Structures are given as C-alpha cells and as structure tokens.
Amino acid sequence: MQFKSMVVFNVEISPGYRRVRLTAPRAMLEARPGQFVMLRVREGIDPLLRRPFCVFDTGTFSPEYPGTPRQHYFDVLYRVVGKGTAILAALHEKDYVDVLAPLGNGFDPGDPREEKILVGGGIGLAPLYYLARELVRKSRVTAFIGGRRKEDVLCVTEFEQLGIDTYVATDDGTLGTRGLVTEVLEENLSGGEGSRAVFACGPEPMLKVVADICRRNGIRCQVSLEAHMACGMGACLGCVVKGESHTEAAPDYRCVCKEGPVFNADELSWE
C-alpha cells in the first residue's frame, strides 16, 4: 500500500544511527519481520528515488490530544550515509514522508522448536529486532551482534530486554569480544546441539561467512540482502542477485525487492 506518514519522533540512538517513528494505517501492524518500506523523504526531484528501509518495529500509541483514537506506527532504524538519509535525519516531528509498504517477502520463522539464532552486523540489526520479538514468543533465541566499534553495536539493551542471550563482538574490542561476530558465532555453534535456524543481516562479506558456517554445520540460514532499488516491486529489475543455478545461458536472477529481501542462503550463488 501507499500512504503518507507523519514523523512522531526522530532521534539519534548512537552516533550516526537514528530511529524514526512514522504513523501508519492499521494494516502496517501485519508487516512481517524482514519486510521493508520505500520512503520518499522529500517532495521534488532531489532525491529522485525512494529509499528502502527495513521495518524495525510496529505498534500503537495514544496521542496526547484528548479524545483522539490510538495511532498505529512503524519504526525505522537507519544509518546516515548519504543524501537521502541525511534529509531523513533532518525531519522534524509532524513532517511528512510518503511510504510504500510493506514490501518483500520477510523471514520465514520456521519450526518453533528450533533454536533461533540471529546474526546482525552494524545496521544489519534493523530487521532482526522485529523478528526477535516474534520469535521469542515460541522459541529459544540467541543473538550475535557485531560492529566495527562500540557505536556500531545497536539494540543490545532491546534484545536483552526480550530475554535473549546476546553475544557482542567489535572489530576494535571496544565492546564485547574483540574480533568478528562470525568468529563468535562459529565458536558457539560448534558447541550447540539440536535443530537450529540462523537469520542474518549485515554487510555482504559477513553474510558470506555466515552462510558458509551454516552450510558446514548443516543449519538452515536465511539472509536479508540489500541492493540499489528503483521500484521496490519487481518491475525495474534493478535489484537482482544471482540465484544458485545462475549461468549466462540459463540466467537465474532473483529480485531482492520482490523475491527477497530474505533468501535462503543456499538459494544464492555466493561466487
């Protein structure tokens, strides 16, 4: 669907990272973890294209105005990297953005009896909190959160509040283990037992390693991907990734926006 959203708040949660709350119609509460939105952050031609962001959370609150009905919202957790996110960061309460949502497929929560393992790097946390909220209702959940420095490790408190075992790693050791989150993951996985499922989002090199670890350990792994997007609905073919059977002669391209952004790691060609 397409709707106009009002900014409820827009705050910095860590240097360079912000969380924006946007009003939404009721149907937005049914967005699945891993689905995303396309935001037009300003009218006009600069920026021209919408910007894709994961649904970080959804919910309902009571506005302060007496007698007004409860208001539905969704949150976006974002990193300020370029023009569009800078404009988003400068939006004030009561400013409007235009939204296409919910888009994409979302994560498959799988069998609740599995142990659910979340792996997020940097802003890759964005889709995992909403997923965690759903998963903890029925499953045991563990989270592995990585970042370059302390400031890039997001939402640890939120995960812990959900009662999730949370492991943290930073490249420079300023928080948690010094090293890659994938190293911490691998260590823990090798010790574990029972059926497990991994859900990962983060920079491509990280996802590649996670996919590899899961393959070797025989664990089903879902990854959430990013790609430059124009339409967000499978029409422009700008956002494809190579599927596992891809060859020049028998192309197997998948749209990240439509067939993703979540893929089973073994459906993809990791080159």
Added chain:
Amino acid sequence: MQFKSMVVFNVEISPGYRRVRLTAPRAMLEARPGQFVMLRVREGIDPLLRRPFCVFDTGTFSPEYPGTPRQHYFDVLYRVVGKGTAILAALHEKDYVDVLAPLGNGFDPGDPREEKILVGGGIGLAPLYYLARELVRKSRVTAFIGGRRKEDVLCVTEFEQLGIDTYVATDDGTLGTRGLVTEVLEENLSGGEGSRAVFACGPEPMLKVVADICRRNGIRCQVSLEAHMACGMGACLGCVVKGESHTEAAPDYRCVCKEGPVFNADELSWE
C-alpha cells in the same frame, strides 16, 4: 558579498505574500534602495538557481539572548509563485539561506527638491518602501499603489506611517479606486506642478504605461525591471533588456542584474 543568513521570522502579510527577515552583516545596511539579493533557498540541486529579490528593508535589532550584540538584518517581501518561493515560504526561524548581496545599481534619488512619486503594482511594492524611507527624509513623497484585488495591495499602512500621501487602486474595486493605478497616477500628475520624479516597479504593462505618461509629462521616470537570472552579476547575459538604441546590427542590450535592475525609462526600448 556572499553570506549565510538566519531566518528571524517569515510571516504572511496578505494571502500569498510574505515577509522574511534575514540576518546580515553590517555592510548590508548600506544596500541602496532598488538593489537586490540572490537567495539560495535550499542546498542541493532543486532548485538549482538562486532567486532574485529586492531589498525591502534593512535594520538592526537586539536578539533576546542576554549579552548578545545587536544583529543587523534585511527583509524581503515576496509573493509565492513557484517552487523556489514555496520553499522559502516553508522556512522556519533559525533555518539558513545563502545570500549574494547587494546586487545591481539601485534607484538614483535625484534632487531632493523634486516631488517624489512612487508607483507600485502588486509585488512591485517590494523595492519602494525602502526607497520611500530614504526619500521622505528630504523630499515630499506621494505613492500610488495598485493591485488586482485588495489582497494584492501591499504596505499601505507602512507608507502612511511614513507620512506619505497614498493613492490606492484595484482592478476589482475592492480597495481604493476601481481601475488601474496608472489611471489614478495620470489624473494626479496632470493636476500637479513643480519638478517631479517617478519611481516605478510592477508588471511590465504597467511600467510601459507609466513610462509613457512620464514621457508625455516630461517627468524623469526610473523603473525597476525583472528578468530571469542565472548569475546576478553580469556574467551569463541571461537577463538582458533592449536599450533605446537597440538594432540587430548595433545591439544595445543591457543586463538587468548589473546595469539595472533600475533604468531610466527613456534609456529603454519599450517596443
């Protein structure tokens, strides 16, 4: 000069017309009536070009913060017509714009013993109030203000507060005389005596008639013109008007931005 200005206030003064106050360096107080500024109302490429506006007023105020020095400012009176002015209209207190100023030549006040006659149509009032403030110090001043409807007649109170005889005409008769301001002007001029000087700004058809009236009555007439501008400093040659001697073979083009925006009416070719 080029400087960044902070918006002090930005208010509607009549439906579709606004006045914005912008902080300025001291040198801006020396801007001459009739000079203009080029505003970049927003960073980025939309809008791409600066927008030209007359200096409506300049002055100094004391900010509310204790211990801060007095702050110089200039005002712009503007009509919301398109993209750039809409963005300007949406600016809040404390937003910034980038300014080139003061540009152009400004009015020549002439001999103080002359009677000074101001003729403004619609937003054409913009440069005349600042001029009037200067002229009333030494000369008798009369103002003729026209507009399509009541809402388009600007600043009558301001002129009257300067002690200026003010005549008003509207096309639809909702304020002052019903008819063209030039008709009211002509009537009054034919009755008058002594040496007089006319200063006019407004839509081109109005200026043409004013120029014609003045020519017939032997009165020196200065007009302030508008033209689409890119540079504002005589470099792009985008803003020219034909001088009175213009021919294809011996071109006589004048830059509105550099040699104007104020011209003696008899220097121009009115076709």
Added chain:
Amino acid sequence: MRKPDLSVKIAGIALRNPVMTASGTFGYGEEFAEYLDLEKIGAIVTKGLSLRPRAGNPMPRILETPGGMLNAIGLQNVGIEAFLEKKVPFLRTIRTPVIVNFFGNTVEEYAALAERIDTIPEVAGVEINISCPNVRHGGIVFGTDPKAAWSVVRAVRDVTIKPIIVKLSPNVTDIVEMAQACAEADADALSLINTITGMAVDLKSRRPALANITGGLSGPAVKPIALRMVWQVARAVKLPVIGIGGITSGTDALEFILAGATAVQVGTANFMSPGASQRIAEEMEKWLRENGVADVKELIGTLRV
C-alpha cells in the same frame, strides 16, 4: 463544463487517455495493480521482450543521478514463451490496451519475434526497441543508423498486421533522419526518447558505478532533450508521435502534446510514485477543464512559435 475528451488514437489503437506507461518501468502491469487503477491509464507497454529469456547485465544496474537515474538492466526479460504463459493471463483481465516492446540481435530475430507476437490477440500493438543502449551485440546499431532501422522496421512490417510503433534512440546527431527512415519503412507511429547513454564513477572504489560501465539516463533531467526531439520529429514527419522522457506531471505531458506528441509515456516517474501515470492523466483532465479545452486532440502540435 463537460468532462473533457482525453481519448486519442495512435497507430490505430484507441486510448482512453494519452498516458501510457514506458517499457521497462512498469513491469507487466500486474506489479502496479495495487497502486493504481490500470483501467484509468491509456495503455501499458510491457518490458522489452526477446525470443529467448535474457540474463541482463551484472549488478549494480541502477544509480540515482542529479534529477535522473542511470540503468543498465541489459534487457533482462522472461522471453516470449514465459511472457505468454505467465504474463498474458493477467493482462487479459484488464480493459487497457497492451503494447509489447521487443527487440532482437538481428533483423531476422526481430522478424521472428514479431511474427510470434502477431498471433497473440491480447496485444494491441508492438513497439520496436531499436534503441536500447545497454545491449552490446544487437540493438544499438539499429538505433543510430537509418538504413539499419529501415531494415528492421520493414522486416517487422512484413510479418505483422499489428500497429507498429518504433522507439527511437536519442543518441544520434539527427533524430529526424532516423524518424524518416522508420516512416519510409511503414511504421505506424514513433515513440521517443529512449534513454541517453551516460556513465557514473564511484570515486571511492575508482570503478564505474554500474557493472556495465555505461547505462541509460532517464528521468526529469532528460526532459528538455526529449521535448526538443519530439518537437523536431513531429514537425518533420507525418507519423503520430509518442513523447517520452522525464514526464512526472500533467503539465509535463501537455507540454509534449503542444510540441506535437499525440500521446506520452511515463517511465522513471513510476518509481518516484507507482500511481504516477494515473495521476498524470487526472492532472491533464483537470488542466483541460480549467482551461476550457474540450478535447485534448485540439492541443496536439499547437505550440505557438
């Protein structure tokens, strides 16, 4: 005032209004069904089709540029058989003309595909893409050489009775010469412009920003170039013209119509807002009503120069 008449006929195809969607920017229609009423636009032009499925270019394929975007999709498409099987069933359900944009690597391929499309009753007309700059082997030469264009159009003409629209490339010195060649080969209409070849560099990696190195520029940035070419072609050639390039509003569309276009196509604007094409048609209607124009056809080519 009465509701203005927005209907136009182009190449014999009756459109309820002049707003079509541009090939490659609207998928196969279905993708956008949630965001607008597909029966409120003039026609749907589907993604460029080839005989066999095509992989397209490696990633990244798109990039935002000032006021526009570059794409190097490389004409990825499902191929004619999958089109028939998977896309036509939906298109059959809507009462809006469907125009199939297609291309080949050789004159023979163009003709073979046209012959195949000729048998699909759901297709109101074809748009020959002789101008896609992202295909290395084929396409491009046809789009910049009048003789080659003539051959393609004539070969297609020989095998189909469907109305033929030829989509012209702007990457030429003289667009009128290209238009005339297509007219001589018996095209029914011309559409222009396709994308302009451009390029972007990623300073950080010191690499081209698109894997294909170059890509096609589209969007509002190209509108002045498109409008100029539409005006040149419409004055010089008898065929009806479909104006394309940077149209994002009813005003934009009407400017193309004054310049000589009979209809328009909306491309990049579909990405800015998926309901853009319907909104543009509505804005046109509003303008006609407010300006007392009873029939949009009265405006075609009436620019006062």
Added chain:
Amino acid sequence: MRKPDLSVKIAGIALRNPVMTASGTFGYGEEFAEYLDLEKIGAIVTKGLSLRPRAGNPMPRILETPGGMLNAIGLQNVGIEAFLEKKVPFLRTIRTPVIVNFFGNTVEEYAALAERIDTIPEVAGVEINISCPNVRHGGIVFGTDPKAAWSVVRAVRDVTIKPIIVKLSPNVTDIVEMAQACAEADADALSLINTITGMAVDLKSRRPALANITGGLSGPAVKPIALRMVWQVARAVKLPVIGIGGITSGTDALEFILAGATAVQVGTANFMSPGASQRIAEEMEKWLRENGVADVKELIGTLRV
C-alpha cells in the same frame, strides 16, 4: 602528509590546478573577483568571442530545468576590439592563464579571429567553439560534421602558435569520430561537453519558454552524459581532454579525471555559487590529501574497468 601536487599541463599550458571556468559562465573573470581568489583556480576561459560584437538572442534566454538549465544567449559578446580594450586590462593583472573561447560563421572568420588573438600576449591559449547550438548560421554544422570540424581546426592551426583546445558538441552520434577529426587537424587538446540542445514549453502561454525555441542544456543533469563522452574520447584519442558538464564538487571533478580528463571546467555551478571553482579545487586537494595521493596526475584515466 605533504601538500598534494594539483598542477597539470594541458596543451602546453601550465595550470596550478585542474579547475578552469567554462566559457560563458564566468564572464571575463572580473565579475567574480569579489567572490573568490582568481589566483586559486587553474585557468579562466572567457565568454565566446567573435570578430564583431554580437547581439545574441531575444529574451527570455534562460530557464531552470530539473537539475539543470537551458540557455539561449546566442553568443552575445563584445567583439574582439572591445575585448582588447575593456577586458584584457583586468585579465592582465591576475596571474592565472586566460584562454579565449571564440567562434565564427565561416572557416575564414574563425581563421581571421584566431590570427588576431594570436597577437595578444595575455592569452595563454584558445578554445575553438565549434559546438554552440544557439547560433543559426554558423557554428552548429562545424560541431556535428567531422570534415567541417577538421577544416576549422586546420585553418586556425595555420594562423596561430597558441595552444588550441577544441570544444566538442555532445549533439552527435559518435563523439569519438569528432574528436579524431580534431586530432588529425592538429588540435592540442579537446574540451567536452558543450551544452546539449533542449527545449522547454510554457504551458500557460502555449509558447516555447525560450524566445529562441531551443537552448543548450547544462548543469548537474547532464553530468552522466558528459562523463560517458569524456571516457569514450579519452580512451580513443591521444590528446589531453578537459572534462566539462555538471561539475559542482571536487568529487565530480575527480570522477572526470579518473575517466580520463586532465583538467575540468566548471560552468553552471558558478551560478549556483560564484566561488564554486575555487571550492572545487580545494575539495580536490582535500580528497587527495585524505587518500594519500601525492599528485593529481597519478589519477588521470585510472578508472578500473
């Protein structure tokens, strides 16, 4: 780190940095003296000059477009005599190379003017404008026909020892062919792109928005097209290339340099901010410093494809 070396040599002219101002967008330098240090930029290219003064086109002459602007100044200029008398005295006072952009209606006019300019010691080099789309009689044919371009350049070559830069038009199918013709005629460098022919319509009056009907498109909107052409030419032709088109930042300038340009010109950006050219040179220096590049010349044409 040491201050990076930004100096480049183009057509034998030593520039302190690669940032020149583009003809027609920087007047004769003097107009901008208040807003930047003219001795902090690489070179000044003056407004297109002709033998006799030229009136230029009627108004309106300029219009903002999405991400760019159209101009139809029509090469209004003071003529060579007034240039010598009124503009050179100021230019003499600054220690920044001055390059004179000029044009004629015939090969003979080009040669006559070049001969005259050859005698002005203050002029470091000439830029032949074979590409202005706003002149009806002359210019345009030279810019789109390789043979005509060859004749003009050769005629100028015969009468001047000043370095010759030829400024190419983007309104062609094959820019490389044009570049090669100029190289064969012994040009010393190429600059590209000039403006792209475009058009705008004023819906209210139903007239062209520019009195000249068409105008030249410039500004950020054209950058992807300019970059593509610079890349094509720099790869194919031995001459040094000056990149022009939509440059508004140090990053933009460095992108052109990676694509093969030895220097750049800044045009429309001067209108966005009169100090743009100096700022761009400073941004380039900053980038080089931060990225450990000691000499800008190391980057020329090093795009990894």
